Amino acid sequence: MKTTRQYITDTFRNLVLFTLPLVAAQQILQFDIDIYLSLLIGIAFGILEAWILWKWTFPWVGEIVSGFFYSSHSNAGEDIEVEAARQLEQAGDIPGACRILEHYAETHKGFMRAWDMYISFLIDPMEDYVRAIEVLEKCSRSRRWNREDRAFFLYRIGKIYKTRLNRPDKAAAYWRETAKRYPKTAFGREAANKL
Structure with a gap:
């Protein structure tokens, strides 16, 4: 059974493959030489384009689109x-x-749920705040997360410093960074309210 990500990727591939004959026809019409030579050149370019799209472009775009909707x-x-x-x-x-x-x-x-639960276990009951902050820092720098998620990770670091490590100066620094980098997110606004 196909996952949603596979379904989006396959749909995008099929849509572009549907347009390839149109691209090949356009290539043929651009040359003012013998029609058979034009046809061969158009087919060659079409095959090359299809191979490039299939091999590199489709998987990359499919991952971006599905990651955007389902991250x-x-x-x-x-x-x-x-x-x-x-x-x-x-x-x-x-x-x-x-x-x-x-x-x-x-x-x-x-x-997100697995990451959130893992970080929650590190914070309480394990009280491994250093490891929790390391994981949150790593997640906040990763581009695989959307802006709201990255803002959440930075905000949560500030919360650890404030409530667990009694370092309000460090908490304020992280909340300031969250508010500055992600002002239009819920956690960016919440961080701004904490300052």
């Missing part, structure tokens, strides 16, 4: 992993739950 949404695999981590947490195996979430988050980029 922060959950999927069935994430639900299973999050539930497994929740069961380990209830059994008292927080490090095991963190391992599951960290592995899933690293191998399935862009799904």
Whole structure:
């Protein structure tokens, strides 16, 4: 069964492949030489263009489009992993739950729930604030997240400094950066209110 990402990528490929004969016909009409030679040149250019589009352009554009629409949404695999981590947490195996979430988050980029739960476990009950800040910093710099998600990561670093490490100066610095870089996001506005 196709995932939504595969469906979008395939649809985009089919749409562009539908237009390739039109591009080839346009190439043929641009040459004022023998019609057979024009036809061969047009077909050659069409095949070359199709190969370039199929090999490099379609996968790249499909990833961008599907990443834009589905970057922060959950999927069935994430639900299973999050539930497994929740069961380990209830059994008292927080490090095991963190391992599951960290592995899933690293191998399935862009799904927010696994990252959020992993960071929450690092903060409380593990109280590994240094590791939580490292993960949040890494996520805030990654372009795979949309602006709202990156603002959330920066805002959360400020919250750790304020509430857990009692460093209001560092918290204010992160909230200032969040408000400056992402002023039109919900977390950018919230950070501005905290200053």
